[in-house]
């Protein structure tokens with residue numbers, strides 16, 4: 142007997158309780174509450190032939206780009222593959238996608254999930270995986286268009302519609318359609334006020350538009366709900382960016398110490414990544430962060446030679462160079478060079494084109510080889526989306542470039558870069574301070590004073 146899930150998608154396994162349990166586990170991934178892997182594992186113990194359960198477990202584990210989950214991901218995939226003859230067309234598509242992912246062809250995996258989604262536009266899991274994989278892989282347009290292709294077929298009465306709105310909101314934001322992005326995000330929040338992904342996309346809109354005061358109140362008002370979710374760490378990071386932009390460094394350090402969960406030994410890479418990204422920004426501003434780098438570098442060091450995901454490697458490198466761990470930094474660089482020379486998986490291109498040049502630029506920065514840092518980053522700055530992540534995350538590359546240009550005394554370049562940043566975000570204290578520093582370097586005393594006055598007028602607290 143085959144059944145359907147709550148969105149009418151056929152499921153080959155004929156037990157309604159198992160299908161309901163899968164829906165609950167899937168809901169955990171979208172709400173960022175609970176433990177979806179434990180939930181589905183328990184269900185699979187009772188229902189070992191539940192193909193879609195194995196597909197879900199394996200697929201969800203693909204989103205954690207860490208060695209520690211590899212064996213579990215592989216055994217879930219193998220369990221699903223062993224049930225191939227019982228699987229329906231949709232389930233086989235999911236199996237093929239995870240197999241491609243495990244084989245290192247992330248882009249082929251997305252194509253398989255896309256094919257499932259084209260056939261079953263209400264397959265929320267396929268949509269979620271395509272969208273999130275596009276974010277991981279830096280396919281900026283894909284993040285929006287995977288939702289655009291199915292959105293007209295959804296409506297408010299369908300279970301999970303608010304999550305579709307959340308995905309669409311983020312995809313629109315990353316493609317600079319801020320008005321529609323905010324509307325979609327707020328529509329999602331009207332249905333589910335504690336949807337962390339929609340909170341996230343609205344905060345991205347405010348970040349990109351330089352609405353710091355609005356961003357701070359939006360995030361703080363909603364903190365009682367999102368701060369309990371698994372997305373809390375990243376959302377605290379977003380809140381700290383608003384504070385940083387208006388010069389409230391004490392608030393940033395307060396968030397770092399009290400809310401970024403780096404002291405938790407079981408924290409995943411995503412959390413450590415936010416912490417590294419925040420400390421590096423403070424470093425660029427010349428803020429003394431004490432011994433905070435040390436505990437963070439301890440957490441990254443075991444993965445120095447992972448070469449699983451370039452985006453992780455650059456954040457590991459920030460901690461190594463900042464904590465004076467030259468041996469760990471060298472191991473990371475050597476591992477990347479070996480990997481680029483031999484491997485064929487999808488991360489190779491990301492590492493070769495952006496990851497390794499950025500890692501070398503970080504080392505240059507720390508060693509005060511600012512000219513070399515500038516040259517490396519200028520060459521890649523318009524390709525950085527290939528590293529994955531968001532515009533707000535990758536902004537650290539442009540920011541490092543600008544600070545290095547100033548320290549290399551390349552003031553004309555620094556002025557151009559600072560002006561570019563101001564054109565994109567006029568309300569940032571930091572951006573106007575950079576304009577002032579560049580003018581000062583060029584001997585433009587009056588222009589430097591005007592930019593400083595602007596920076597001061599924007600400073601809060």
Ligand SMILES: [Fe+2]
Nearest residue numbers: 341375531533
């Ligand atoms: Fe974000």
